Amino acid sequence: MFLNNDLGPTLEKIFNDSDSLKSLSIALGNASIQNAQIIMGTVEISNISDLHQFVQCTVNFTSLTVELDDGAWVCVGPCQKNPNFCNQQGACQNEINGPHCKCHSSYFEKYYGAQCELYSRGAGFYAVLFGCLVAFALLIIVSAVMIVVFYRAKRTSSKKFELFEDDFFDFTSRGGYGHQNFSVTEDSINTTATEVTDEQR
Structure with missing residues (x-):
């Protein structure tokens, strides 16, 4: 160990060098330094x-x-x-x-306290939350309006088709214009033709 064995001889070597003494004298404000014997005490440093x-x-x-x-x-x-x-x-x-x-802080979350032990939601979290709720509410409103419109359109079209049911084309009770079964034969056609020629004469 340097402190136990080498410190004393190293100091003696420094003080015995005239250049080292001159540098030391300048460092101490041009103080007079005389050669002195260095006595090292017992140093016990093991670690x-x-x-x-x-x-x-x-x-x-x-x-x-x-x-x-x-x-x-x-x-x-x-x-x-x-x-x-x-x-x-x-x-x-x-x-x-x-x-x-x-403490860490962001748009969505924030930590605070002496040791960042406290936590709170950031403004971004509530902005996203309320944005989603508003979008969901608008979706429900639009869906409800579409259902009502389609329901009314369906009712209107079914009323129009009720006017064209079979009873609308039944002319039997309207002044003899109803459907009658006419039978036409070849003799009746000839008779009618003969009557027409007689009247022309």
Whole structure:
């Protein structure tokens, strides 16, 4: 481990280099730096997790914690620790005062609340619903009107056909113009022809 074994020799090498001392003096405001002996205390770091007490987040956000991620210390917020923070109905964002949910909203549905736990129908849903109801009502009205029109048309046509029944053509009781059975023979035709020639004479 570098902190246990290599930190002391590395620092001694840096302070024994005149260029490094000059750069350090300039960084400290042209302060006078003299060679000094570096004494390292006992360092017992066996694992990276032992550094937890020395690590903190540089971002001043509420609810951020330092956690190990793939061998490195990272700042983790509630959004990453709890993927279901917004009930899967919004986008979680870490802010200074804590996590904040940006809830999903559309023309047909809307989620709201601190963690998008509340739900309501959007204006589009009611527009479609009332549109369908109005269309259904118009369909019923048009169907009813068509049924009434066809029914009346059928009644009118049946009354017209009643005028042309068999009784309309029965002339038996109308001044002798009814149907009579006339029998015509060859003798009667000759007789009638003879009478006509006699009258002409």
